[in-house]
Amino acid sequence: MRISARNQVAGTVAKLTVGVVNAEVVISLPGGGQLVAVITKGSAKTLNLKRGSPVVAIIKSSDVLVAVPCGNPDCKCR
Amino acid sequence: MRISARNQVAGTVAKLTVGVVNAEVVISLPGGGQLVAVITKGSAKTLNLKRGSPVVAIIKSSDVLVAVPCGNPDCKCR
Amino acid sequence: MRISARNQVAGTVAKLTVGVVNAEVVISLPGGGQLVAVITKGSAKTLNLKRGSPVVAIIKSSDVLVAVPCGNPDCKCR
Amino acid sequence: MRISARNQVAGTVAKLTVGVVNAEVVISLPGGGQLVAVITKGSAKTLNLKRGSPVVAIIKSSDVLVAVPCGNPDCKCR
Amino acid sequence: MRISARNQVAGTVAKLTVGVVNAEVVISLPGGGQLVAVITKGSAKTLNLKRGSPVVAIIKSSDVLVAVPCGNPDCKCR
Amino acid sequence: MRISARNQVAGTVAKLTVGVVNAEVVISLPGGGQLVAVITKGSAKTLNLKRGSPVVAIIKSSDVLVAVPCGNPDCKCR
Numbered sequence: 001m002r003i004s005a006r007n008q009v010a011g012t013v014a015k016l017t018v019g020v021v022n023a024e025v026v027i028s029l030p031g032g033g034q035l036v037a038v039i040t041k042g043s044a045k046t047l048n049l050k051r052g053s054p055v056v057a058i059i060k061s062s063d064v065l066v067a068v069p070c071g072n073p074d075c076k077c078r
Numbered sequence: 079m080r081i082s083a084r085n086q087v088a089g090t091v092a093k094l095t096v097g098v099v100n101a102e103v104v105i106s107l108p109g110g111g112q113l114v115a116v117i118t119k120g121s122a123k124t125l126n127l128k129r130g131s132p133v134v135a136i137i138k139s140s141d142v143l144v145a146v147p148c149g150n151p152d153c154k155c156r
Numbered sequence: 157m158r159i160s161a162r163n164q165v166a167g168t169v170a171k172l173t174v175g176v177v178n179a180e181v182v183i184s185l186p187g188g189g190q191l192v193a194v195i196t197k198g199s200a201k202t203l204n205l206k207r208g209s210p211v212v213a214i215i216k217s218s219d220v221l222v223a224v225p226c227g228n229p230d231c232k233c234r
Numbered sequence: 235m236r237i238s239a240r241n242q243v244a245g246t247v248a249k250l251t252v253g254v255v256n257a258e259v260v261i262s263l264p265g266g267g268q269l270v271a272v273i274t275k276g277s278a279k280t281l282n283l284k285r286g287s288p289v290v291a292i293i294k295s296s297d298v299l300v301a302v303p304c305g306n307p308d309c310k311c312r
Numbered sequence: 313m314r315i316s317a318r319n320q321v322a323g324t325v326a327k328l329t330v331g332v333v334n335a336e337v338v339i340s341l342p343g344g345g346q347l348v349a350v351i352t353k354g355s356a357k358t359l360n361l362k363r364g365s366p367v368v369a370i371i372k373s374s375d376v377l378v379a380v381p382c383g384n385p386d387c388k389c390r
Numbered sequence: 391m392r393i394s395a396r397n398q399v400a401g402t403v404a405k406l407t408v409g410v411v412n413a414e415v416v417i418s419l420p421g422g423g424q425l426v427a428v429i430t431k432g433s434a435k436t437l438n439l440k441r442g443s444p445v446v447a448i449i450k451s452s453d454v455l456v457a458v459p460c461g462n463p464d465c466k467c468r
Binding site for chain 1: 174
Binding site: 315317318319320321336337339343345347348349350351355356359360361365366367368369370371372373374375376377378379380381 | 393395396397398399414415417421423425426427428429433434437438439443444445446447448449450451452453454455456457458459
């Protein structure tokens with residue numbers, strides 16, 4: 001299956017936290033960064049996710065916000 | 079302002095396509111990848127986005143889907 | 157109230173799983189399929205959802221992704 | 235690729251409307267209903283969507299809202 | 313129809329900008345603020361939206377991000 | 391950091407409910423209304439949210455649905 005989402009980032013499950021309804025998946029990226037996904041517990045189970053599983057994070061472009069740093073270079077308030 | 083979104087990725091505007099209502103922002107990442115955001119034309123204007131602008135892509139973790147590669151190593155159907 | 161969402165599908169609550177913050181609602185469709193919604197526990201309570209409740213699943217069109225099957229007909233990796 | 239989204243509905247592209255940034259995809263379902271997706275024009279092109287293309291609509295469960303009909307059976311205000 | 317979304321804010325259409333696929337709806341709130349919605353052109357037409365139409369903005373709570381002001385009171389970089 | 395989201399509403403945390411994965415944040419608005427956000431437990435912790443914290447609710451315009459009241463003025467079925 002090929003999917004319309006413009007953002008597809010490969011990584012590895014670094015941590016999985018499972019609640020009653022949802023599960024938080026922390027994904028380590030090859031470059032050293034991380035992405036966090038919240039999916040249903042049911043999906044985490046169906047996909048058989050565990051620490052170390054290779055995964056692809058998929059993000060629809062309409063779900064990406066854009067921010068710009070402050071004009072003031074002294075401003076650290078990110 | 080610090081924001082709750084768990085995913086914040088810094089990059090540079092590589093391409094901006096402006097429609098009547100929305101604008102597509104292609105963001106180059108330092109590591110070589112890209113992210114695509116669709117925001118309103120009004121926001122692109124307010125933020126004064128242009129090719130080369132430093133930006134941060136922000137993604138709420140509940141908007142990230144997770145996929146796993148097929149079990150079959152011969153499968154190329156991503 | 158009439159709502160802008162282009163996707164409105166009537167069904168019946170088949171299963172309700174309630175967590176601390178969210179609730180998962182499995183909705184059976186007349187044709188035999190299912191949809192799954194995650195809403196807040198508070199909403200599930202306010203709407204008085206239970207097994208058998210008639211409901212309408214509502215989905216904004218910007219939240220629908222599109223995928224195409226692999227070109228290879230032997231590929232089963234959905 | 236197998237994906238975490240709990241809602242995956244197969245259908246056929248019935249109509250494609252392409253704007254500057256986005257494209258609207260009307261998907262006919264086997265049972266007779268329709269779903270509408272808005273994706274980027276770039277994705278529609280990459281997936282080579284046209285009238286008649288077989289597709290799968292994918293919806294994350296956290297993007298599904300639930301409504302209940304009015305208590306008053308005489309109320310028609312959906 | 314009663315809907316699960318926890319955030320429902322009544323207002324009036326102040327401005328409508330219609331593109332090929334989407335429409336931007338600026339909604340004036342009684343208190344003096346504004347909300348902006350992007351829906352499909354088709355929905356705007358079906359709902360017969362025009363300047364002055366009374367509307368309700370509906371937002372699922374999982375689509376609301378939270379930010380906090382900078383710790384530094386001199387920081388103006390919102 | 392300035393962010394592209396068109397909807398940014400200042401308020402105060404009125405109630406915080408923390409689950410295993412997510413947290414529900416009820417935000418009181420100056421005008422007397424409320425907004426509800428669901429974010430990750432991790433974000434709530436990072437932002438150090440508590441009852442009384444000043445916050446800004448941020449909503450992307452593509453996540454706002456629009457509804458119109460029923461044509462029938464006697465209809466109360468919101």
